[in-house]
Amino acid sequence: MSTPENSQELHLHVDPTEKAWIRAAIAVLVVFAVAVTIAGFMLGIQVPTEEQRVDPQTLQDSLPWSEPGVRTIVEGEKYDVFVVAKRFFYEPSTVEVPVGAEVTFYVTSTDVQHGFKIQDTNVNFMAIPGEVSKLTTSFDEPGSYPYICTEYCGLGHAVMFGTVVVTP
Numbered sequence: 001m002s003t004p005e006n007s008q009e010l011h012l013h014v015d016p017t018e019k020a021w022i023r024a025a026i027a028v029l030v031v032f033a034v035a036v037t038i039a040g041f042m043l044g045i046q047v048p049t050e051e052q053r054v055d056p057q058t059l060q061d062s063l064p065w066s067e068p069g070v071r072t073i074v075e076g077e078k079y080d081v082f083v084v085a086k087r088f089f090y091e092p093s094t095v096e097v098p099v100g101a102e103v104t105f106y107v108t109s110t111d112v113q114h115g116f117k118i119q120d121t122n123v124n125f126m127a128i129p130g131e132v133s134k135l136t137t138s139f140d141e142p143g144s145y146p147y148i149c150t151e152y153c154g155l156g157h158a159v160m161f162g163t164v165v166v167t168p
């Protein structure tokens, strides 16, 4: 960064060392701004959003929550997955989606606060009674991706998990 010799600079007597630090501080801010932009738009990092409010008491009386699981929106391309977290398991315990497809997870709880983290992905949020959390992801490699509870929810917390099976 070079500043042209102008009248403004003649009036401002800033120590060269201080000038260098000001430039360094501005450079760091620019780096952070670029990093946040890349994270948000290119790496697809999203903040989990509260999709809707539900009544945990009557949640499973009607669709889609009476039959949690995978819904095909576009075959091979787009899927919705409804997951109910309960002490101490998930409904369903296995989710099967094809590799590369856009998969949107809708997760809620019927009892206490649970977590929902899919290993090896950036999907990680809370499952809260009365609220539906939503996050979209896709799986680049076939295989098994466990989803685990990350909020302490009781004695069975450590055994609370399920599996996303990603098919080729």
Ligand code: CUA
Binding pocket: 086, 087, 088, 113, 114, 115, 149, 150, 151, 152, 153, 154, 156, 157, 158, 160
């Ligand atoms: Cu559910 Cu910890």
